[in-house]
Amino acid sequence: MGEIFLKIENITKTFPGVKALDNVDLEVEKGEIHVLIGENGAGKSTLIKILTGLHQPDSGKIIIDGKKIKKNNLRTALDNGIIPIYQELNLIQQLDVTENIFMGREIRKYEKFGIIDRKYMEERTRKILKRLNQDISPTAKIQDLGVGKQQMVEIAKALSVDVNLLILDEPTSSLGEDEVNELFKTMKKLKEQGVTMIFISHKLNEAKRIGDRVTVLRDGQNVSTNNITDVTEDDIVRDMVGREIDEQYPKIDIDRGEEILKVEHLKRGDIVNDISFSAHRGEVLGIAGLVGAGRTELVRTIIGADKKDSGDIYINGRKVKIDHPKDALNKGMVLLTEDRKTQGLFLDQTVMFNIVSSNLNKYSKNILLDLKQQAADTEKYVSNLKIKTPGIHTKAKQLSGGNQQKVVIGKWLNTSAEIFIFDEPTRGIDVGAKVEIYNIINELIGQGKSVIMVSSELPEILGFSDRILVISEGRLTAEMDVKEATQEKIMSAATANVS
């Protein structure tokens, strides 16, 4: 057993109505990569917020490098070299990479005075990005970078200060395979330099790849801590969920029905480059590809969120004009966006408001809305989707991330849509809830609806699609039935050079 960098003893934290952490003990050794795993609501985020000083524990001790910490706030955490990298990016979109990396610590030409030494900061930024092997320009504006690259900038930001304990909260959720490899390479390098890391992830295979030890949290308690080599994925899942998970991808097998959607020669610049395909009732059509390949752009263009340059869309055999998401909604086609929080939720509004927001016409008898029916329908979805919320009038911002996602899914289920496009439906959702999402998709196709699923998780694509499309650099490079699909075939089509 190595030297202990961080020791947490008997930490308890209660929020109104919820015991987020229940006498949690944790030890993190210097230079180890300690994986923290747990379902949504298990307490991981709360634990991290306590470590980084955002919350104060109700009771318990935090001991960093042998010294007991009296009161941990953001400043003391930073001074102790505890640097978090959150899933939600904390970058200023309108500024560039250099400015974001040096945000709050700008380097001036003459110490306290003087103008900002832009050249020096740019040079340092270039060096850090090189360390991460990232082809990002220090002058690139954040809003012009894809989500994957933005995350790399966040990591670069953390590396630009003296870091003792790097906490990575689901860092790979928006990263493609190459970027994940780069990240892990960098993490190993940091490990050699003596940096301790806590790595939070849902992805068990990644935990197995990069972790030294793994701690499982469930319902606010530390259920187990083990060397990664001593446990199997099934062991971890069992600890997380408290029960056996029989099948990870419980896809039902049904005959597919008639064609419901046909996309012909859809074009939007180079990112959606002459794509044609069709989707059927009773079928899950998986769309695979690297991050940045243009899958999200494709589905956004199909539902009218972005304007197409040319191409036609047919629904139920009839050509339709889709210039705005409301046109798609009227024709029975909806998109669950990749970024649920900023694009799918009304955070200041209640769960009920969110769930009925796409289908208010359903509730308007005469002109006035039927609040009772709204409440009844909301209760139904909360129960079916197992959304953990104190009530249907709770503000969406008070729910945990995974439950917020379910609210957005509920909103779309509460429409009379026939074509459901899910962009990364299980991203950021824990193992237990993932199965619930899959069951919902099963139900949809069982009812004869059509599901299109964009996913960056190959196992998910292979485990849950009927047919698979592969997109590379804006073009459709492969189309295959799941029975003839393999990881290699998909990856080779995803990396195919299209120019």
Added chain:
Amino acid sequence: MEKANNDLIKWKDIIFEKLGALFGLLFLVIVLSFISPYFLTVNNITNVLQQASINALVASGMLLAILTAGIDLSVGSILALSISIGGLSIVNYGINPVIGILIVLAVGAAAGLTNGLLLTRLNLPHPFISTLAMMNVARGLALIVTDSSPVSGLPGWVQFIGSGYIGEIPFSFILVIAVIVFFHFFLNKTTLGRHIYAVGGNPEAARLSGIDTKKVLTWVYTISGLMAAMGGIVLMGRVNAAYPNAGLGYELDAIAAVIIGGASFMGGVGTIWGTLIGAMIIAVIRNGLNLLGVAASLQTVVLGTVIIIAVYIDVLRRKSV
């Protein structure tokens, strides 16, 4: 999830979040009734209600703009333009006064519609810009059509709207209550009303949820113009004339009422009852300070301070959530 639990959350939300301003108003009323013996008299209270009514009407429209994270700087000017054209039509062109009043409302709505179209069709970055432009244009037009002189000679019943009473209660306040009730149903129980909250809370999510955000915004500014015109009708009735310089600075009082009433500049949060209470708080403060003999200039200082206090209390309250 039991019904009881749901109801508790709903009522907690209503009392603490939506009606926080009510406690402020009650507090003021109690304090002032102790300080000045004249405050709680029928005469004075009806005066206060009358004073609040024009602002309450204008602020109702302003609330919609602020709910969508926007603003309408042109309400004062639209008020002036609509009563100028309406007044002229009645007095100079002999148009039936009932039609004349409708013309006032129509001009207000048209100006508001123009605001909405400017914002949505030209894709202007913020309604600050479209309404700032309208503020100038409408004021200029009002001065032009009236040749910078007041229009007087309006029929008696128009006076009644502005200064008449039904029993002890000013008619203008009854009008306000009717409007507020209408807005309550509009904002809470119609599709467009709920869409306003959605667009204000998260415009991109609203768009992706299938809401026609441009249509919603166009309606918002049209209604705001209409409400400014309605406020103008009451004003016209009260002073028995249509002044082209009417409404100067009204937008600021309207914004103050909306904000004191608990709405958020970020959009998506706010109620019509809060706005009414905000308008009443402003009127009560002005009235109270008048009774205490405080100069008008100092009153403005006090009002500014009250705005800060009201919003700060709201900030503290949100932090604890």
